Amino acid sequence: MKVLTLLIVLIFVFIGCKNSKDENNNKLSESYNDISQEHPGKKLMEAYCYACHDVTKTEDNRIAPPMIAIKRRYISTGTSKKTFINDMQRWLKNPNEKDAKMFGAVKRFGVMQKLLYPEDVIEQIADYMFDNAIEEPEWFDAHYKQMRGNMKRYQ
Missing domain, CATH: 1.20.5 (Single alpha-helices involved in coiled-coils or other helix-helix interfaces)
Structure with missing residues (x-):
């Protein structure tokens, strides 16, 4: 037993x-x-975009807005992924002051230089940005709230 x-x-x-x-x-x-x-767009964004749009830079030491600022400005209620990708493609093919959506960034940093990235690279980066949370600098949330209070609505 x-x-x-x-x-x-x-x-x-x-x-x-x-x-x-x-x-x-x-x-x-x-x-x-x-x-x-891991989404290939994340790695491409880190390789191609973070040279200027680095999240580790302080607000005062930036040479371009962080990627989260771009995402928040270009994506609003009703923006489709296709529209967002097309907007990113159009901007990177021909960045100019007339077509800018980020007026404060252009005023502070100037218009970004024209970059000859392949369309598929831009598409993968934009695809990643649209569907995923983008890393934010520590100071960004307070800055965003302050700027939204001072911004005219252009939509």
């Missing part, structure tokens, strides 16, 4: 440990998939 009880206990322990290992392996596998399937 004692042997049977011990055998049953060992079977439950073995099954419990096996299920626990499977759950841990599944969690590790899911984490790996999240990392390995």
Whole structure:
């Protein structure tokens, strides 16, 4: 009887440990998939855009607005992903003061230089920006609220 009880206990322990290992392996596998399937637009944005639109710069040491500012200015209620991507394509092909949507940024930093990025690179960056949270500098939220209070509505 004692042997049977011990055998049953060992079977439950073995099954419990096996299920626990499977759950841990599944969690590790899911984490790996999240990392390995990172949106290519994020890496492209970091490589192509952060040279000027870096989130680690202080407000006073910037040479261009952060990417979150661009996203917030270009995407409003009703903006489709296609419209956003087209707006990014159009701006990067021909940045000029007349077509600028970020008047304060142009006033402060000037019009950005024309960059000859492939259309598919811009599309992937814009696709990532549209669907994902963009990293914000620590100072950005307070700055955004202040500027929104001072901004005329052009929409």
